[in-house]
Amino acid sequence: MKKTNILSLIFLLTILCGFNSCVDKPFDHIDDPKYILCNGAGWYDDYYDVDGFYCEQRLIFHSNGRGEERIIRYFSDYPGDFKEFKYKFYWEWHDDYFDSIYMEYDNGDYIYFDDLHIYYDELSGYLGDDYVSFEPF
Numbered sequence: 637m638k639k640t641n642i643l644s645l646i647f648l649l650t651i652l653c654g655f656n657s658c659v660d661k662p663f664d665h666i667d668d669p670k671y672i673l674c675n676g677a678g679w680y681d682d683y684y685d686v687d688g689f690y691c692e693q694r695l696i697f698h699s700n701g702r703g704e705e706r707i708i709r710y711f712s713d714y715p716g717d718f719k720e721f722k723y724k725f726y727w728e729w730h731d732d733y734f735d736s737i738y739m740e741y742d743n744g745d746y747i748y749f750d751d752l753h754i755y756y757d758e759l760s761g762y763l764g765d766d767y768v769s770f771e772p773f
Contacts, residue, residue: 669734669754674699679759679770685709695759695770703727703739735761 678696685691689709696704705723723741730736730748737749752761760769 670699670729672754672756673697673759676772678704678773680773681768681770683768693768693770694773697727701726701728 674697678694681693683691683693689711691710692708694704694706703725705721705725707721707723708718709721710718725739725741727737727739730738730750734754735750735752737752738746739749740746747764748762750762753759756772758769758771761767
């Protein structure tokens, strides 16, 4: 009798462990990286480019896999002395771990956003070879 109870307990534990292993917990809606990435107005960063000009960059990711990038390059402090670049791109997760995004632009160029960290108040990682840190706008 005691042996049967022990075997039953071992069998029950084996079944319970089997059902819990190798299955990722699905994301809650609020923790889903796609929700965080796409649900705001977009992401903003400012920096100085290789020529020393002040630039503003905005990325907007849409949940349908499309996106927009806007870069404003200021040549001086004079009003109107800037150039604006607008690009449209297609994006998708590069892997199942949500730490890399493949972005392909309409002209055929592409770039990876790697080592990605997605938080409500920060989007950071390597955009190509450059480490960037965006904040929501």
